Amino acid sequence: MAKNALKTVEKKTAVGSPLLDIEDLKVYYNTISGVAQAVDGVNLQIKRGEILGIAGESGCGKSTLTTALLRxxxxxxxxxxxxxxxxxxxxQPINLLEVDGPDLRAxxxxxxxxxxxxxxxxxxxxLRVKDQFSDVMxxxxxxxxxxxLAMVPDLLxxxxxxxxxxxxYxxxxxxxxxxxxxLAMAIALEPDLLVADEPTTALDVHVQRVIIQMLAGLRDKMGMTVIIVTHDMAVHAELADRVAVMYAGGVVEVGDVRQIFKAPKHPYTRGLIGSIPRIGGERIRLGGIGGNTPSPRNWPTGCRFxxxxxxxxxxxxxxTPAFLPVANEAGSKVELQPLVACHLYSHPEAEGTSR
Ligand SMILES: Nc1ncnc2c1ncn2[C@@H]1O[C@H](COP(=O)(O)OP(=O)(O)OP(=O)(O)O)[C@@H](O)[C@H]1O
Ligand SMILES: [Mg+2]
Structure with a gap:
C-alpha cells in the first residue's frame, strides 16, 4: 500500500482521539497605544477527524488564535x-510552541x-498552477x-x-x-489538520457550497481534522460537528453544533444565533447584539460581555466566570456537555433568573 494510503487508514482509525490541546493561550500585539490582548486565555481541545467551527464577531481574535496554532x-x-x-x-504529544527552525517548517x-x-x-x-504545486511538494x-507533477491532476x-x-496562471x-x-495545495501532503480562515467569504453562494462540501469530504475521505473559522453562523450550522464561540479574546461557549443552535447557553451565543436567518425555516426577526465590541487594549472587568x-x-x-460544563436540556439527544463561561450557570445569584 502507498505511504499516503497507509497514513489515511491509520488516521481514520484514530478518529475521536485527541489532536490538539490548547491550554490558556495568550497572544498579544504590541502597539503604540498599548498592548492589545487579542487572544487572552483560550482553552480548547480538538479531536482527530472532527470539524470544529470557530465563531464570533469581527475582531474577537479568531485569526490571531488560528495563526498561533500554526506557529x-x-x-x-x-x-x-x-x-x-x-x-x-x-x-508522544509535543508542545508546538517549543518546535523551532527547520523542524517547524517540516x-x-x-x-x-x-x-x-x-x-x-x-x-x-x-507561476502556472502545476508549478506552484510542485514547488510546495x-x-x-x-x-x-x-x-x-503526476499528482497534480488528481489533487485538482x-x-x-x-x-x-x-x-x-x-x-x-x-x-x-x-x-x-x-485548498488543493494545502491538502497535497495529507496533513492531520486543516485550518481554513473564512474560506467562503467573498465567494458566491454556489462556490460557497462547493467549498463546504469539499471540506466535509476531506474529513470523510482522509480522516482530516478541520478547523473552520467564520463569522457566518449558517456555514457552521451546515458543516461543523462542534462550534467554539469566541468573544473578546476568549472562548465563551463550546458545544455540539445541534446544542449550539437549538439551546445556546451563553447570552452572547444567543445573540449570534439571533443574528442569522433560520436555515430551512421561517425567517425570524434578527435579534442581534446591541453595543460595540470592546477594545483588546482595555477589556471590561469580570465577564467581558x-x-x-x-x-x-x-x-x-x-x-470572571469560570469555563465549566453545563447540563444539557432534558431529553436532548446531544451527549456532549457544553462548556460555558457565564455566571448564569455558576453563581447562586442566578438562581431563579431566566436562563
Ligand atoms: N497587526 C496588528 N496589530 C495590532 N492589533 C492587531 C493586529 N492584528 C489584529 N489586531 C487586533 O487583534 C484583535 C483580533 O484580531 P483578529 O484578526 O484575530 O480578529 P478576527 O476575529 O479574525 O476578526 P475578523 O472576523 O474581522 O477576521 C483585533 O482587535 C485587532 O484589532
Ligand atoms: Mg480574521
Missing part, C-alpha cells in the same frame, strides 16, 4: 503564555495545513518533481477542478477557482 504568529504579535499540545499519530507542512483569510491572493502570479517532501480533481487548470482563474487551487449582556447581574462586572 505563524509574527511581530507585532507574540505568544505571551500557554501551551499548544499536538498529538502525532503513535507518538512539521507544519506535513501535519498542519492553512488556508489563510484572503488566501485567494496568496498564489504566485508568475518538493520543498516539503522527498518526492521527485516528476512524481509531484479532489477539489472539483479539471486537469487543464494545471497549465493556467492565477490571473486566468476565477476567485472560486483560486480558492480551490489553494457584561456591558452588552441583556442578562447581566452585579457579579458579572466583578468576577
Amino acid at each position: 505563524l504568529t509574527k511581530p507585532p504579535a507574540y505568544v505571551a503564555a500557554g501551551r499548544i499540545l499536538f498529538y502525532p499519530l503513535n507518538q 512539521f507544519r507542512w506535513r501535519n498542519l495545513a492553512y488556508l489563510p483569510q484572503g488566501s485567494m491572493s496568496a498564489l504566485n502570479p508568475v 518538493l520543498e516539503h517532501s522527498e518526492m521527485s518533481k516528476r512524481d509531484a 480533481k479532489q477539489v472539483g477542478l479539471e486537469a487543464y487548470v494545471a497549465n493556467m 492565477p490571473h486566468e482563474l476565477s476567485g472560486g477557482m483560486k480558492q480551490r487551487v489553494t 457584561h456591558p452588552r449582556c441583556p442578562q447581566a447581574m452585579p457579579i458579572c462586572s466583578q468576577e
Whole structure:
C-alpha cells in the first residue's frame, strides 16, 4: 500500500482521539497605544477527524488564535503564555510552541495545513498552477518533481477542478477557482489538520457550497481534522460537528453544533444565533447584539460581555466566570456537555433568573 494510503487508514482509525490541546493561550500585539490582548486565555481541545467551527464577531481574535496554532504568529504579535499540545499519530504529544527552525517548517507542512483569510491572493502570479504545486511538494517532501507533477491532476480533481487548470496562471482563474487551487495545495501532503480562515467569504453562494462540501469530504475521505473559522453562523450550522464561540479574546461557549443552535447557553451565543436567518425555516426577526465590541487594549472587568449582556447581574462586572460544563436540556439527544463561561450557570445569584 502507498505511504499516503497507509497514513489515511491509520488516521481514520484514530478518529475521536485527541489532536490538539490548547491550554490558556495568550497572544498579544504590541502597539503604540498599548498592548492589545487579542487572544487572552483560550482553552480548547480538538479531536482527530472532527470539524470544529470557530465563531464570533469581527475582531474577537479568531485569526490571531488560528495563526498561533500554526506557529505563524509574527511581530507585532507574540505568544505571551500557554501551551499548544499536538498529538502525532503513535507518538508522544509535543508542545508546538517549543518546535523551532527547520523542524517547524517540516512539521507544519506535513501535519498542519492553512488556508489563510484572503488566501485567494496568496498564489504566485508568475507561476502556472502545476508549478506552484510542485514547488510546495518538493520543498516539503522527498518526492521527485516528476512524481509531484503526476499528482497534480488528481489533487485538482479532489477539489472539483479539471486537469487543464494545471497549465493556467492565477490571473486566468476565477476567485472560486483560486480558492480551490489553494485548498488543493494545502491538502497535497495529507496533513492531520486543516485550518481554513473564512474560506467562503467573498465567494458566491454556489462556490460557497462547493467549498463546504469539499471540506466535509476531506474529513470523510482522509480522516482530516478541520478547523473552520467564520463569522457566518449558517456555514457552521451546515458543516461543523462542534462550534467554539469566541468573544473578546476568549472562548465563551463550546458545544455540539445541534446544542449550539437549538439551546445556546451563553447570552452572547444567543445573540449570534439571533443574528442569522433560520436555515430551512421561517425567517425570524434578527435579534442581534446591541453595543460595540470592546477594545483588546482595555477589556471590561469580570465577564467581558457584561456591558452588552441583556442578562447581566452585579457579579458579572466583578468576577470572571469560570469555563465549566453545563447540563444539557432534558431529553436532548446531544451527549456532549457544553462548556460555558457565564455566571448564569455558576453563581447562586442566578438562581431563579431566566436562563
Ligand atoms: N497587526 C496588528 N496589530 C495590532 N492589533 C492587531 C493586529 N492584528 C489584529 N489586531 C487586533 O487583534 C484583535 C483580533 O484580531 P483578529 O484578526 O484575530 O480578529 P478576527 O476575529 O479574525 O476578526 P475578523 O472576523 O474581522 O477576521 C483585533 O482587535 C485587532 O484589532
Ligand atoms: Mg480574521
